[in-house]
Amino acid sequence: MLRVENLSFSYDELEVLSSIDIRIQRGEHVAIIGESGCGKSTLLKLIYGLMDLEHGEIFWEDEQILGPAYNLVPGAPFMKYLSQDFDLMPFITVAENISQYLSVFYPDELKQRTQELLELIELTDFANKKVKTLSGGQQQRVALARVLAQKPEVLLLDEPFGHIDNFLKNSLRRNIFNYLKENRITTIVATHDVHDVLPFADRAVVLRNKEIIARARPMELYRNPKSLYVASLFSEASMIAIDVLKTYANTKRKIIVYAHEFRVSPSSGLQVTVEKAYPMGSHYLTESKNEDGETVFFNAEQLLPKGKVVYLNVAIETINQRIQEATTI
Numbered sequence: 001m002l003r004v005e006n007l008s009f010s011y012d013e014l015e016v017l018s019s020i021d022i023r024i025q026r027g028e029h030v031a032i033i034g035e036s037g038c039g040k041s042t043l044l045k046l047i048y049g050l051m052d053l054e055h056g057e058i059f060w061e062d063e064q065i066l067g068p069a070y071n072l073v074p075g076a077p078f079m080k081y082l083s084q085d086f087d088l089m090p091f092i093t094v095a096e097n098i099s100q101y102l103s104v105f106y107p108d109e110l111k112q113r114t115q116e117l118l119e120l121i122e123l124t125d126f127a128n129k130k131v132k133t134l135s136g137g138q139q140q141r142v143a144l145a146r147v148l149a150q151k152p153e154v155l156l157l158d159e160p161f162g163h164i165d166n167f168l169k170n171s172l173r174r175n176i177f178n179y180l181k182e183n184r185i186t187t188i189v190a191t192h193d194v195h196d197v198l199p200f201a202d203r204a205v206v207l208r209n210k211e212i213i214a215r216a217r218p219m220e221l222y223r224n225p226k227s228l229y230v231a232s233l234f235s236e237a238s239m240i241a242i243d244v245l246k247t248y249a250n251t252k253r254k255i256i257v258y259a260h261e262f263r264v265s266p267s268s269g270l271q272v273t274v275e276k277a278y279p280m281g282s283h284y285l286t287e288s289k290n291e292d293g294e295t296v297f298f299n300a301e302q303l304l305p306k307g308k309v310v311y312l313n314v315a316i317e318t319i320n321q322r323i324q325e326a327t328t329i
């Protein structure tokens with residue numbers, strides 16, 4: 001088990017993380033999510049032992065992870081940290097970069113394992129190309145294979161698919177995350193991208209203002225976000241008063257509604273005026289204002305013109321599901 005206990009950290013005078021507690025079982029897959037600058041990368045660097053903690057302790061099983069003040073070579077040997085800059089050897093080939101940490105005493109195994117990792121990152125055809133000639137996305141894939149070649153017990157990934165195009169991202173995600181699960185590699189991934197979280201993470205931890213503000217299975221967080229901040233990490237969402245959606249409801253409480261959960265109606269429901277519409281392929285993400293001037297996002301099948309008044313409805317099942325988590329106005 002990985003244990004992060006009461007961790008706090010500051011850069012100079014600026015406190016970035018405060019009283020962080022996390023426990024991660026061996027083989028578990030945890031996503032750290034939160035807005036840009038909330039401390040995700042800092043937390044990964046601290047877990048890897050690249051910086052000294054201000055307060056708190058980190059353990060992998062019984063071994064304490066200590067920072068550079070205690071270790072000549074920072075970074076725990078049983079862990080690997082894949083940072084946003086890839087740390088590759090630019091003047092040697094893709095295959096040489098990947099096989100650098102494999103034993104030369106077993107050449108057949110070295111060849112087979114390098115081939116397996118090249119297939120995993122879908123770069124078999126580039127095996128003999130020098131890394132400096134590759135694109136940013138290709139280099140990120142080599143960096144992934146290079147850390148996997150080292151068979152870490154714990155893998156820390158910082159925005160692992162940030163440089164990779166959408167065309168490849170989905171199959172690569174499946175390859176890598178399934179590989180990590182099959183090999184029981186404990187994984188912590190810091191990400192903005194919900195596609196790294198919902199299908200693959202066993203748990204998600206949400207950071208905001210130095211602290212953990214929510215933690216749960218990703219689908220639980222998605223279905224019942226405790227705040228607009230959490231919901232907005234997954235999709236466009238708005239806070240709506242229940243009695244505006246259902247006039248018979250005798251309550252002043254508000255619920256969170258995702259843009260795709262609204263149905264547009266010509267006559268009844270929450271009255272909004274269209275401000276702007278963004279084509280999204282399958283629908284138009286439509287930005288509107290309600291009668292109190294608050295922004296409401298909804299998905300519309302058609303392009304609605306600026307200034308058009310429409311009414312929005314939400315299924316009673318969705319309202320009932322959210323009502324448990326509703327907040328008082």
Ligand SMILES: Nc1ncnc2c1ncn2[C@@H]1O[C@H](COP(=O)(O)OP(=O)(O)OP(=O)(O)O)[C@@H](O)[C@H]1O
Nearest residue numbers: 011016034035036037038039040041042043190192
């Ligand atoms: N080396 C540093 N010196 C001083 N402040 C830093 C340093 N690195 C990060 N910070 C600050 O610490 C805070 C957290 O940064 P961090 O990179 O951990 O956030 P993040 O959640 O990973 O952001 P992003 O999602 O944009 O990568 C930010 O306010 C950042 O400006």
